Amino acid sequence: MGKNVTRWRVGDRVAPIFYQNWIAGPYREAYGPAALGGGDADGVLADLITVPEASLVRIPDELSVEEAATLPCAALTAWQALVVRGRVAAGDTLLVQGTGGVALFGLQIASALGARTIVLSSSDEKRERAEALGAFATVNYRATPDWDVAVRKLTDGLGVSHILELGGPDTFDRSLRALAAGGRIAQIGVFTGFGPRSNLIRLQQINGTIDGVNVGSAEQFEAMNAFLVAHRIKPVIDRSFAFDEAEAAYDELASGRHFGKLVIRF
């Protein structure tokens, strides 16, 4: 630990934030290059890393270090989308795409706020697990490629008030059709690529909003941790791998077999 560090003591349980310089307030483009493993900075798959003391957040005593390792990116992204930007409240309806990390944190956070979540999944087994975790309904997006129609039916023809858009170009227009009037789409993911291909007239016709969402700040991370503890939310970890199995962990991630998060242990 650096000799001028005042906020931390040896042995404190902490997690780094993704955008090392985004401590509080709105996002600034200048934060991009210091994203851990993103811009010009190394990632965290290492025995030791150095980060500024302000770029660390205390992790809840209620969570193991493995559970806390799932928070800095996937959980905080869902938090920013649903709470900071989306202001989800009881009675709202959320659609999440798939059963990966961001989607399941979205489901857990929305449920704790009293909102109902519809989960899309290509696997009927994962749909059952999502229902056990609190999903109001699930739709198999392979068996039902017109899932926007199914989502409207499940919401009495209205559509959902919030969507975590994780697919990108191949899912965005369907999301727009599944969105209720006045609803919000959080643009987060790129499962199907980066190129936009959207009918924004529909957005205008329904007075909808798109929030571009990029992880979150240290201040948002701390607020999220308090919420997770208050609502006894435990991250869903599918499997954890030893450090020297990191390659297998990435293969598993690419396979899409996982439900929730994969973790690499030290």
Ligand SMILES: NC(=O)c1ccc[n+]([C@@H]2O[C@H](COP(=O)([O-])OP(=O)(O)OC[C@H]3O[C@@H](n4cnc5c(N)ncnc54)[C@H](OP(=O)(O)O)[C@@H]3O)[C@@H](O)[C@H]2O)c1
């Ligand atoms: N903007 C940000 O700040 C930010 C932060 C974190 C992640 N992301 C992005 O958000 C996305 C989700 O990240 P993640 O870590 O949660 O992913 P993940 O854990 O790898 O999620 C994988 C799951 O997503 C589902 N999926 C894949 N393709 C799909 C499609 N075309 N339609 C619907 N579901 C699909 C599958 O679920 P089933 O097996 O159930 O079908 C798959 O198992 C990624 O694109 C990631 O790069 C962005």
